[in-house]
Amino acid sequence: MREITVAEAIREALTEEMERNPEVFVFGEDVGAFGGCFGVTTGLYDKFPDRVIDTMIAETGILGIACGAAYSGMKPVPEIMFSDFFSVCFDYLFNQSSKARYMTGMQEGGKNAGFVLRAPNGAGVRAAAQHSQCVEQFMMPVVGLKIAIPSTPADTKGMLKYAIRGNDPVVFLEHKMMYGISGPVPDGDHLVPFASADIKREGTDVTIVATQMMVHKSLAAAETLAKEGINIEVVDPRSLKPLDMKTILASVKKTKHLVLVNEAPKTGNALTEIGLRVVEEAFDYLEAPPVRVCAPDTPIPFSPVLEDAWIRSEADIIEGVRKALA
Amino acid sequence: MKLTNNDLIKLYGDMWYIRHFEQRLADLFAEGVLPGFIHLGIGQEACMAGTCFNLGDGDIIGATHREHGVLLCRGVSGDAIMAELYGKVTGTCKGKGGSMHACGLKQGALGNNAILGPAQTIVNGFAYAHKTRKNKKVAVSMFGDGAANRGEFHEGMNFASMWNLPSIYIINNNGYAISVPKSKQQKIDDLSARAAGYGIPGVSIDGNDLIAVIETTGEAIARAREGGGPSLIEFKTYRWRGHFEGDPTPYRTDEEVAEWKKKDPIKRFEKILLERSVATEKDMKGIHDQMLAKVDGHQKFAEDSPWPPMSEMYTDVYYYEEGSDQK
Numbered sequence: 001m002r003e004i005t006v007a008e009a010i011r012e013a014l015t016e017e018m019e020r021n022p023e024v025f026v027f028g029e030d031v032g033a034f035g036g037c038f039g040v041t042t043g044l045y046d047k048f049p050d051r052v053i054d055t056m057i058a059e060t061g062i063l064g065i066a067c068g069a070a071y072s073g074m075k076p077v078p079e080i081m082f083s084d085f086f087s088v089c090f091d092y093l094f095n096q097s098s099k100a101r102y103m104t105g106m107q108e109g110g111k112n113a114g115f116v117l118r119a120p121n122g123a124g125v126r127a128a129a130q131h132s133q134c135v136e137q138f139m140m141p142v143v144g145l146k147i148a149i150p151s152t153p154a155d156t157k158g159m160l161k162y163a164i165r166g167n168d169p170v171v172f173l174e175h176k177m178m179y180g181i182s183g184p185v186p187d188g189d190h191l192v193p194f195a196s197a198d199i200k201r202e203g204t205d206v207t208i209v210a211t212q213m214m215v216h217k218s219l220a221a222a223e224t225l226a227k228e229g230i231n232i233e234v235v236d237p238r239s240l241k242p243l244d245m246k247t248i249l250a251s252v253k254k255t256k257h258l259v260l261v262n263e264a265p266k267t268g269n270a271l272t273e274i275g276l277r278v279v280e281e282a283f284d285y286l287e288a289p290p291v292r293v294c295a296p297d298t299p300i301p302f303s304p305v306l307e308d309a310w311i312r313s314e315a316d317i318i319e320g321v322r323k324a325l326a
Numbered sequence: 327m328k329l330t331n332n333d334l335i336k337l338y339g340d341m342w343y344i345r346h347f348e349q350r351l352a353d354l355f356a357e358g359v360l361p362g363f364i365h366l367g368i369g370q371e372a373c374m375a376g377t378c379f380n381l382g383d384g385d386i387i388g389a390t391h392r393e394h395g396v397l398l399c400r401g402v403s404g405d406a407i408m409a410e411l412y413g414k415v416t417g418t419c420k421g422k423g424g425s426m427h428a429c430g431l432k433q434g435a436l437g438n439n440a441i442l443g444p445a446q447t448i449v450n451g452f453a454y455a456h457k458t459r460k461n462k463k464v465a466v467s468m469f470g471d472g473a474a475n476r477g478e479f480h481e482g483m484n485f486a487s488m489w490n491l492p493s494i495y496i497i498n499n500n501g502y503a504i505s506v507p508k509s510k511q512q513k514i515d516d517l518s519a520r521a522a523g524y525g526i527p528g529v530s531i532d533g534n535d536l537i538a539v540i541e542t543t544g545e546a547i548a549r550a551r552e553g554g555g556p557s558l559i560e561f562k563t564y565r566w567r568g569h570f571e572g573d574p575t576p577y578r579t580d581e582e583v584a585e586w587k588k589k590d591p592i593k594r595f596e597k598i599l600l601e602r603s604v605a606t607e608k609d610m611k612g613i614h615d616q617m618l619a620k621v622d623g624h625q626k627f628a629e630d631s632p633w634p635p636m637s638e639m640y641t642d643v644y645y646y647e648e649g650s651d652q653k
Contacts, residue, residue: 023458025458055485056481056484056485056488058484058485060443060444060447060477060478060481061447061450061478061482061484061485064444064446064447064448064449064450064478064481064482064485065447065450065451065454066451067444067447067448067451068447068448068449068450068451068452068453068454068455069451069452069454069455070451071436071448071452072386072451072452072455072456074451074454074455074458076451091443091444092444095441095444096439096448101642101645102422102642103422103423103427104419104423104427104429104436113645114645143643144643144644146644166646167645167646168644168645193648194648195647195648195649196648239648242644242647242648242650243649244648244649246649
């Protein structure tokens with residue numbers, strides 16, 4: 001199978017969906033001729049000059065367009081330059097799009113409430129505390145939103161295409177350290193539905209549920225532990241809302257151990273929800289309490305030595321596995 | 327703009343329809359029948375009726391929790407609006423929105439947005455869709471002087487200006503943001519002056535003058551339909567009631583309220599109807615009574631309607647939720 005990067009996968013997904021539906025449009029800060037802050041939309045403007053639109057630095061203005069155009073039946077795909085900036089336009093996720101269908105009679109308009117908000121997520125680029133966070137934990141309680149959190153080029157492409165064809169508001173998080181990661185992506189109309197957790201590595205001794213960059217680190221940790229005869233299963237939920245608990249529960253019932261690995265700080269971490277659901281629904285299968293491998297409860301530091309230590313490493317994950325097995 | 331006698335009669339009826347509807351809400355709230363909060367637009371009828379007069383099929387207008395009247399003027403069923411305010415399943419939102427969210431999308435009435443600010447950016451999404459589809463439709467956002475101090479008012483107007491969108495921004499300036507008077511909100515007299523900062527036309531007029539409201543909104547809407555871009559209009563008006571029902575209004579004097587009641591938009595319009603021999607006192611009384619009877623009917627409909635079934639709690643959350651049986 002051909003291999004492309006995550007950035008290329010996003011570009012392909014956007015191109016294909018824009019060709020498929022003339023009412024899909026991409027807009028945000030510097031997404032036009034500049035190609036986006038991380039170069040993800042490079043070349044898209046040349047193909048669709050009227051539908052790849054630079055905006056002012058005005059996040060509420062951007063998401064306002066997304067909501068109104070979605071309610072009109074269009075398919076907006078706004079980009080917010082860093083997911084950290086959701087804070088300044090959170091109302092559109094928290095009070096507007098996610099509640100529109102339920103509360104304002106949007107049912108009369110049926111399906112018109114869907115947009116796909118793309119945003120780079122995560123640490124590792126020496127950008128300090130306001131440009132490095134994983135924000136999924138802030139989105140978790142927002143009823144009516146969907147959260148995509150893919151970790152590979154194939155999943156990214158398939159889920160983005162699937163999200164654009166849906167009719168619900170989606171927060172589509174792209175880890176910025178992943179843009180350059182290559183992987184096999186099927187040709188053709190590749191779609192990956194939400195709530196379809198993927199077993200990235202089969203194993204029998206411990207279930208690791210991980211997201212985005214932590215999937216890759218967990219896979220590396222699993223290879224190291226395999227040399228000791230510890231057989232890890234790595235499950236990538238791929239979407240956090242809706243969440244495929246069936247796959248996760250089946251895995252935990254098999255391995256009887258659960259380690260949750262997410263880049264964000266531990267308190268209020270998005271994967272805590274998965275841990276508690278496992279405790280509620282599969283407590284009798286567990287041979288040890290679930291273990292969380294998450295960042296310290298601090299802002300993300302700038303200094304490279306501090307940031308590197310802040311981001312959980314393969315060694316931290318291995319330590320978490322040993323704790324679960326102890 | 328040429329208004330026919332039939333237009334004038336319809337507009338007169340619209341204003342009474344709004345006032346009776348709102349007065350009924352006040353009474354029902356006082357009796358403890360209506361749950362939640364109620365914000366009334368009595369005194370601001372001309373702003374609503376006059377603006378809606380210029381809107382047609384496919385045009386969109388979104389307003390605030392004070393503009394049930396906009397829904398009525400757009401042709402949303404009064405039965406369904408009243409039922410929504412009761413929390414009944416026959417309401418515009420199946421009883422799940424209430425007074426602050428009642429709407430009628432089919433009639434181009436986006437309904438209310440109970441968070442001040444976002445409606446002034448969301449209007450541009452509708453306007454962008456209109457522009458993309460080249461349908462010559464417009465999107466109107468009607469809001470208060472309070473919302474005009476939110477950042478989103480400014481981001482929204484700049485977007486509308488730069489993208490040359492058919493967005494019309496209308497401020498119903500009733501003098502108070504809840505309890506805070508305009509003298510404590512901004513240094514300028516006319517909020518329409520802010521349009522200059524975005525390079526778009528801005529005008530402030532007497533919002534209790536129905537004919538002026540129709541002419542001003544008509545001009546802005548016609549310009550937007552022809553690709554001329556957005557406008558900002560400020561209506562100077564006044565709310566007779568408090569911010570919400572139950573508000574003791576310690577921030578204003580009885581004299582001030584009495585002064586504004588002399589500028590009653592309905593009474594002023596009656597003079598015009600009489601002067602132009604469009605209607606007699608008797609005709610006007612007939613319209614007044616007819617609208618009151620309509621509101622009686624809405625109340626009865628709402629009272630007779632069932633509550634939402636418990637299953638309604640779980641519908642409309644997602645269009646499609648993977649891994650669940652919901653749709």
